[in-house]
Amino acid sequence: MGQTKRRAVSRGLFLWVGVLGLVAGCIRGPVPSPARPALLAGISGDYPPFSDWKQEHPSGFSVALVEAFAADQGLEPSWVRFPWSGLVTDLSAGKFDLADGGITVRPERSVAGRYTVPLLRNGAVLLLRRPVWAPPAVQAPPLTVETALAEVRALDRPELRVAVNRGGHLERVARSLFRHAQIQTVPDNAVRETLAAGEADAALSNTVEAPRWAEGLAGIELLGPLTRDVVAVYVRPDREELATQLDAWLMAQEASGALGTLRARYLGPGAGERTALPLPALLAATAERLALMPLVAAAKQRVGQPVEDTSQEARVRASFRADVAQAARAAGVAPPPDEALDAFCQAQIDAAKLVQQHTPPASDARAYSLETELRPAVARISAKMSTLVVRLPPGLEQATVLEQARDWLGASGLEPPAVERLARTLAALSPHPEAARP
Template sequence: MHFHRLSLKTPSLLALAVLLGAVAACQSGPGHAPPGPELRVGTSGDYPPFSDWKEERPHGFSVAVVESFAEAHRLQPSWVRFRWPELVKDLEAGKFDLADSGITVRPERSLTGRFTVPVLRNGAVLLLRRPSWALTPATALPPGPEAALAEVRALDRPELRVAVNRGGHLERVARSLFHQAQILAIPDNAAVREALATGQAHAALSNNLEAPRWAQGLTGIERVGPLTRDVVALYVRADRPDLEAKLNAWLLAQESNGALGSLRARYLGPGAGDATALPVQALLAATAERLALMPWVAAAKQRDGKPIEDLPQEAKVLAASREAVRSAAGALDRAPPSDAALDAFFQAQIDAAKGVQRRASIDAGAPSPSLDKELRPAIARISDRMAGLVARLPDGLDEATVLDLAQDWLGSSGLDAAELERIARTLAALRPGPASEVP
């Protein structure tokens, strides 16, 4: 038997080689780029319209945001399901790089991770099938948050059963609003609606985007609220400042070009609200996040025997803030505001924080996080985001407009009128270049 050496000169083999080469070229072309690095994303899968797990993968607004980001950065998202009570623990354990599932910014979450600029605002809503004993309140208050809160106070009786998703933001809201009612904390978010539908609960706590979907098909349901003004953002591991920075830059750009607004309109409908991933709004959201940590800071200082005012620490914060803004502005090829304007703004932040600490009601027996190991690192992460946003502020901010925005975004942060006005005034004065005016 004779064996012949195979050669590409053989016509059939030559044709096969050409064909395989063409296929390989097509697969490596612009439309068929090889999969990029993995991006592990936590999602609940039980929270439409943000994350709804169907057919082996999640769908919804939060999923679309992450997939758009991943495509723009040539990343390959892989989805990891979490349960709401384990969200913080799973992020801290490194089970995913970021979580996005309509996640509300909360202080206990700020302690262990990084939030991005906000992607939307939301509010808690009570869906109520009014019990026979609960008369419709006759209130002189105009429709709005105060009237809704007054109705909640009237409903707060031991006979009332309120269903809520266990371990999430809304359970904390429920326990802060209802002190006598029975709170039914249910681990499966979809089962919360079922408890209302079957009569197991008189009411269910949802939000203004989820509530209309839950109310569909149910009779005799009233809507009370919104009861809160909440901020929703992506939640990133504390040790991934690089990922947070990329997400923030991308979200700000997507808001500016209208793409993020289009996603909100597509998945969330008209209740999605106004744009949020804008420098001024995001800076005010970061201010509110920082201030929300101040009652814990006050408790930690009291526990450690430290005074509220720490001038050497304030000097370090001011110096670090100036340097961080200069660095961020340099990376953007922009001139930073003057040092005097930066000091005025960040000193207003520091003084407002001290005011919140002094007014905080401290339970001496309640546990509080460590000042040096948890609170100050969390504040530093927020401050880094603020520095990047200061560097991106547009020229010619109108003080009256900024004040209106500050009243909207900081109205529930525990500030007095003078503190809020000072933050708005010094923010409006942050203009690029050495000619920034100090109010």
């Protein structure tokens, strides 16, 4: 065969291979893109406007938030429903990587998981259809927490029927507020329907949900807020990297205004406070840490261990310095001086000891392990604090920090000198105004 003929045959074979490949490609269809890593997200689906699951897919503020995070991080969210009474056990069993849906920060949950920076603050609200036997209202709204609690104490009688969602944070609130009233726990968050049907005199909700519930119900008063609560995303304790990514993403969304827009769209104007910023997040973490201290005190009481442990305090200070140094390297900034870090850390430790010293013996409390449960939980909060310290804005005024500290730590039980010390040492961590920040 001549050279020209061989080249012609080769070209023909090449063309046929190309045609066959094109035909095969058409048969197979387009090559699928690589699957995105899955993000297992827990949701109750029964707590609008945070989450609702009446269709084939959940909706609400928390769903939109998690889906936006997943899209930015290249993850594929997969939704897993949980009952409120099973939130902690389902997280501990690894049924999901994170849970969202209006989840309140509570100490027993901090033991089992890791909270992100706060999404918002709200409070318990009582929707009351005042019975004929009840005393008249003491004060017209708006009420302070103190005046609202005074109203509740006047209503706390065996005749009062209070409906509340079963198994969640608000059931615990109801049982702490009402010692004599009848507490009716209602499944599937059908509390509003119970009140509307006249099967209860009052229902416990929160500042976001209560106004929606009151619409269309005649003769309803809103008493509250009765508590100061923080809502955050709840992450498995072994997914620290995921929690850190969420913290950074939430703070960026807060700084850009995107998180505020999402709150306004789903939650209304009452949820406009910017909570996912370094300073309020640090104060929220301080409050979360202090809330664990009665459990720590009970654990020490059971084994006869004193409140003060100077060797443990030294380990905590050293670990905090190391965590801040690592966070500073990751952020590309200089960490605060060791003296300032030690002063802030010691203020945290001393505040924790004050709470422990004023904790009465609690024989009925769950027996948490100091070494395997409580100290790891405190360490997770301290690690979260370290990432927030290096993000503090420059030039924080001590007066500004003190004002916010009084607000965020108002329910911690600390005396004013302890709050002032925490604020002073926190302000000292802020870099000079000329220092660069990412």
